[in-house]
Amino acid sequence: MREAIEAALGASKADYTEIRLEEIEGTRVVFRGRQLETASMLLDKGGIVRCLVRGGGWGTATFNDLSDLRRRVEQAYEGARAIQGEPIELAMIPISQDVVIAQLGRDFRGVSVSDKKELAQRYNEILLGADPRIVDTQTAYVDSFSRVTIANSEGTYVEEERPQVGVAVSAIARQDADVQQAFESVAGPAGFETVLGHEGLAETVARRALDLLAAPRVKGGRYPVICNSKLAGVFIHEAFGHLSEADFVYSNPKAREMMALGRRFGHEILNVAEDGSVVGLRGTHRYDDEGTPTGRADLIKEGVLVGRLHSRETAAKLGERPTGNARATSYRFPPIVRMTNTFIEAGDSSFDEMIRDVDLGIYACDAFGGQTALENFSFSSAYAHMIRKGQIAEMVKDVILAGNLFATLDSIDAIGSDFRWLGWLGGCGKGQDGPLPVAMGAPHVRIRDVVVGGE
Amino acid sequence: MLDRLMRTAEQAEVFEIESEATTIGFEANRLKSFEVAESRGTAARVIVEGRLGFAASSDMSATDRLLANALESARLGEQVPLHFPGPHAGTNVRVYDGELASLPAQRLMDMGREMIATIVAADPEAHVNLGLARRTRSTHLSNSAGAKVTLERAPLSIDIVVERVSGDDVLVIFDYFSTAVWNDDYRSAADRIAHYLRLAQRQASLNSGRMPVLFAPGGVPALVLPLTVGLNGKNVYRGISPIAQRLGEEILDDKLTLTDDPTLDGRPGSGSYDDEGVPRRRRALIERGVLRGFVYDLKTAAQAGAEPTGNGERGLFSPPSPDFSNLVLESGGTPLSEMIAGIAEGLYVQSPLGLGQGNIISGAFSNNLSLAFKIEHGEIVGRVKDASVAGNVYQDLRRVAAISREAEWVYGGMRLPYVLLPELNVVTEN
Numbered sequence: 001m002r003e004a005i006e007a008a009l010g011a012s013k014a015d016y017t018e019i020r021l022e023e024i025e026g027t028r029v030v031f032r033g034r035q036l037e038t039a040s041m042l043l044d045k046g047g048i049v050r051c052l053v054r055g056g057g058w059g060t061a062t063f064n065d066l067s068d069l070r071r072r073v074e075q076a077y078e079g080a081r082a083i084q085g086e087p088i089e090l091a092m093i094p095i096s097q098d099v100v101i102a103q104l105g106r107d108f109r110g111v112s113v114s115d116k117k118e119l120a121q122r123y124n125e126i127l128l129g130a131d132p133r134i135v136d137t138q139t140a141y142v143d144s145f146s147r148v149t150i151a152n153s154e155g156t157y158v159e160e161e162r163p164q165v166g167v168a169v170s171a172i173a174r175q176d177a178d179v180q181q182a183f184e185s186v187a188g189p190a191g192f193e194t195v196l197g198h199e200g201l202a203e204t205v206a207r208r209a210l211d212l213l214a215a216p217r218v219k220g221g222r223y224p225v226i227c228n229s230k231l232a233g234v235f236i237h238e239a240f241g242h243l244s245e246a247d248f249v250y251s252n253p254k255a256r257e258m259m260a261l262g263r264r265f266g267h268e269i270l271n272v273a274e275d276g277s278v279v280g281l282r283g284t285h286r287y288d289d290e291g292t293p294t295g296r297a298d299l300i301k302e303g304v305l306v307g308r309l310h311s312r313e314t315a316a317k318l319g320e321r322p323t324g325n326a327r328a329t330s331y332r333f334p335p336i337v338r339m340t341n342t343f344i345e346a347g348d349s350s351f352d353e354m355i356r357d358v359d360l361g362i363y364a365c366d367a368f369g370g371q372t373a374l375e376n377f378s379f380s381s382a383y384a385h386m387i388r389k390g391q392i393a394e395m396v397k398d399v400i401l402a403g404n405l406f407a408t409l410d411s412i413d414a415i416g417s418d419f420r421w422l423g424w425l426g427g428c429g430k431g432q433d434g435p436l437p438v439a440m441g442a443p444h445v446r447i448r449d450v451v452v453g454g455e
Numbered sequence: 456m457l458d459r460l461m462r463t464a465e466q467a468e469v470f471e472i473e474s475e476a477t478t479i480g481f482e483a484n485r486l487k488s489f490e491v492a493e494s495r496g497t498a499a500r501v502i503v504e505g506r507l508g509f510a511a512s513s514d515m516s517a518t519d520r521l522l523a524n525a526l527e528s529a530r531l532g533e534q535v536p537l538h539f540p541g542p543h544a545g546t547n548v549r550v551y552d553g554e555l556a557s558l559p560a561q562r563l564m565d566m567g568r569e570m571i572a573t574i575v576a577a578d579p580e581a582h583v584n585l586g587l588a589r590r591t592r593s594t595h596l597s598n599s600a601g602a603k604v605t606l607e608r609a610p611l612s613i614d615i616v617v618e619r620v621s622g623d624d625v626l627v628i629f630d631y632f633s634t635a636v637w638n639d640d641y642r643s644a645a646d647r648i649a650h651y652l653r654l655a656q657r658q659a660s661l662n663s664g665r666m667p668v669l670f671a672p673g674g675v676p677a678l679v680l681p682l683t684v685g686l687n688g689k690n691v692y693r694g695i696s697p698i699a700q701r702l703g704e705e706i707l708d709d710k711l712t713l714t715d716d717p718t719l720d721g722r723p724g725s726g727s728y729d730d731e732g733v734p735r736r737r738r739a740l741i742e743r744g745v746l747r748g749f750v751y752d753l754k755t756a757a758q759a760g761a762e763p764t765g766n767g768e769r770g771l772f773s774p775p776s777p778d779f780s781n782l783v784l785e786s787g788g789t790p791l792s793e794m795i796a797g798i799a800e801g802l803y804v805q806s807p808l809g810l811g812q813g814n815i816i817s818g819a820f821s822n823n824l825s826l827a828f829k830i831e832h833g834e835i836v837g838r839v840k841d842a843s844v845a846g847n848v849y850q851d852l853r854r855v856a857a858i859s860r861e862a863e864w865v866y867g868g869m870r871l872p873y874v875l876l877p878e879l880n881v882v883t884e885n
Contacts, residue, residue: 023514033693036532037533038509038774039508039531039532040508040509040511041510041528042510042772043511043512043514044496044512045514046513057486057488058480058488058489059488059490060488060489061490062490062491062493062494063492063494064495064513064514065495075491076491079489079490080489082489082560083486083487083489084486085485085486113531135693135694136693172816174695177697177817177849179814179816179817180814180817181814220882251482251582252618252620254620254621254622255582255618255620255625257620258622258623368812368813371808371812375623376823376840376841377823378808378809378812378822378823378843379809379812380809380814380821398813398845400809400812400821400823400843402841403841404840404841406623451841451884453821453823453843453845
């Protein structure tokens, strides 16, 4: 294949040509209630060519038939030429020649589908057996092993193996007309060992769904909120991370003003960064989908905006350095600026210190999805407790946190010392089909003032 | 492939997808990208000793592995009393237009420029990201019961995101247009955005509280989405749909009639057959507030002991599951102008954020609003920021004040009018 790729690159008439090929094999095992929905194996293979022409735009061709790469390059080149646009520059990256082999403890490709089914079934049985009010469950085991080749006309030729494996468990409890659900998931770019030993997680999920049945709905209003790591991680990803993606600001001068480097976003205790190279995290890979090596990018340092996430194009446009954040969900899509592993750095406060000061507030935990429309964010915490007079009190449900990013970040007044990384099945959505694997990290975080939707 | 599977299986189905698409992209009002996509793949289902298996592949050279995977999947699969349908006549519906299928890229570029000009005329600060895609999608299904169904569609779809930043105020407006038969209604999406940009130039302040809320078609999905989850045969079979036991009962206001209609000419969601070869037909799901039916795919219908409804839809890598073709909420009798004129103080909702989040299976919705307006003394007076609405459709749709005559296509597959609720909980900064 290497010969064919290099021949096609060599024959290209474009000023920049990039070929990315991917071959993925995966297994999905899903239980719904007592029944197996599916135990299936999937094979996916295809590629994408991108071309840039001076005075033109981006021409792209995606395909499943790999037999005629020259023709695909020709298609992409013609597309690039058909666009008379502004000049597009790409920031320089090192020319890399590399082969990255995945480090797996126990390679899940060697585990039989039957064994994968048995594992999912074991977790599922724990959910089902917990209580008669658990009326439905969903337990999923998903793995995928991807071999990506990224080559460009500058001489970069990188092959990278990208494994992903995980389990997700959810339980639905029902009492009369009230239906509540709880969910947990663990996933990472490693071997089968990642998904073993999570019986406790299934027990927690069953118990939480039942507890939510009895819990009252939270009374809507403004409250101080302490977020657990998972919710704080989702918050920083949804509410801030997406604004840090430079494609938001790079072609919009007003947006650039709003996200001006040097602008104060929060107090000195706040430090936020991104790092696609941290070993063992779900958003990690050695090279992004343009062949840029990943690494750490500081975003907020001591409360001040100091950086952004870039692709080669956005970096060139803003005169900043590429950060290795150009990613695509698969070969079907061109890389755009995406997050990898996004985190709030640990601070100094203990959880006890944080909660002691709160007379009436909410301890909000985990998240059920989230969405951002730039400065506005909205997401639902999976479960929560009232905080009364400095103590954790009764569980409440339907806690939806929404607000304005700037006001909320500015309102973070305590950051915990208990940092955790979290990765789970599913991921980030941004215009391209399917979720992109990412991870988030954070300690407990206290926000002085948040609008909470509810009764 | 079918023959090879039938050496071992009692029943088999082979589903092939082929598609090609040309997409023109504009970014920040400028022509940016030209994408050509070709994709194909095959999915196989088998029943062996009563057990159902599934496998899929986009690798044309890996047929042996695909077939082996399907049989292995069946070995581990559940017993499902599923029967692939034989050949059946389907109703004719127009979803392919040769003119659309051969629309030149140049024409897509001109359309994009035209739409951007309309939007920028309403607000010169607007940055428009636009994607115009012309697709041709063919599916070929054959099964061991003798069904052979080929469906071809050539939809045009236009995706628009407009950002207007002014200081710390960021306004984002989404819109979408699609059609399976050429029509120049694409202009209406640009006109609608221009209209909202003009309205959003003024801001208004609104106090939290219970008040009338007028959902524009773009906002109605916040109400419809929890209903679709309750109407999904999978959730009914699993016993988690709150309306599972309520067929024939009046569950909502009698102004509400919700239909699944695959027979509408010119709509990308229409079709003679579903993705399992079952003929499609128009079905009332909720009729004047009374629950009439759910949506099933073959497997869920078999498990539930229900009649298949022709609602099995699939992508290449997922087996069929229940979905809607075109979801139509019937228009009512009240002109929009009258609905607005009758509101002393209330909220107009165009764009909810976070659709699908929260406990929607229970009917609950709670959405921050990325685009909403205040109505005061019968007029829209300005944009309200940082507002959110919450409620439960199984309670709040029991009393609907009015449904408009006017309706729009939303997200391509829903035909929705304006819906006025007399009272809903609104939370704002005040």
